[in-house]
Amino acid sequence: DAGVIQSPRHEVTEMGQEVTLRCKPISGHNSLFWYRQTMMRGLELLIYFNNNVPIDDSGMPEDRFSAKMPNASFSTLKIQPSEPRDSAVYFCASSLEGAAYEQYFGPGTRLTVT
Amino acid sequence: AQSVTQLGSHVSVSEGALVLLRCNYSSSVPPYLFWYVQYPNQGLQLLLKYTSAATLVKGINGFEAEFKKSETSFHLTKPSAHMSDAAEYFCAVKKGGTASKLTFGTGTRLQVTL
Numbered sequence: 001d002a003g004v005i006q007s008p009r010h011e012v013t014e015m016g017q018e019v020t021l022r023c024k025p026i027s028g029h030n031s032l033f034w035y036r037q038t039m040m041r042g043l044e045l046l047i048y049f050n051n052n053v054p055i056d057d058s059g060m061p062e063d064r065f066s067a068k069m070p071n072a073s074f075s076t077l078k079i080q081p082s083e084p085r086d087s088a089v090y091f092c093a094s095s096l097e098g099a100a101y102e103q104y105f106g107p108g109t110r111l112t113v114t
Numbered sequence: 115a116q117s118v119t120q121l122g123s124h125v126s127v128s129e130g131a132l133v134l135l136r137c138n139y140s141s142s143v144p145p146y147l148f149w150y151v152q153y154p155n156q157g158l159q160l161l162l163k164y165t166s167a168a169t170l171v172k173g174i175n176g177f178e179a180e181f182k183k184s185e186t187s188f189h190l191t192k193p194s195a196h197m198s199d200a201a202e203y204f205c206a207v208k209k210g211g212t213a214s215k216l217t218f219g220t221g222t223r224l225q226v227t228l
Contacts, residue, residue: 100163
């Protein structure tokens with residue numbers, strides 16, 4: 001398997017622009033997670049889906065952030081409008097549903113908002 | 115609610131020395147525990163996991179961890195450090211049942227010196 005695929009790997013954008021991050025989970029996995037990692041705040045869970053349904057979005061910072069999972073093989077995280085404080089590495093992870101299963105992480109998207 | 119505490123944000127060891135990274139958990143139900151490693155500019159990779167079978171768990175790259183319920187600990191060890199072990203290490207916990215969500219610790223950066 002190719003693992004979790006994220007695109008783009010790097011994104012540089014100007015403040016106020018819309019940013020869309022993409023994720024393709026491992027085939028057969030039914031849970032998908034979006035994380036944000038910064039030096040100041042560490043690794044934060046933003047939202048997760050089970051069977052394409054958002055289960056917990058309490059980590060989404062504010063209304064500028066939205067996430068969708070239209071089908072089992074694709075998810076997006078959108079920031080509109082972007083701000084410099086959104087600069088971070090965004091990770092997508094997937095797993096089988098259940099406590100004993102580990103999450104598999106993608107390589108991340110490094111977002112820089114100027 | 116579940117949580118993990120990683121003691122020591124930075125640990126430095128000499129090559130060939132014992133590696134000990136500490137993790138204590140808090141959970142109201144029997145936990146599932148995980149250790150992940152993150153190399154620079156990469157996503158997180160599973161080292162090992164505890165899922166209520168054997169209390170001593172062996173993982174990749176010569177790492178192992180022991181679940182100690184009486185001490186609420188899940189410390190990560192490796193008998194002999196290698197330069198390639200330099201990375202950031204994260205302990206994480208899930209509650210049992212069908213829970214999918216991982217709660218991560220703040221991470222420990224391991225430095226290996228000659």
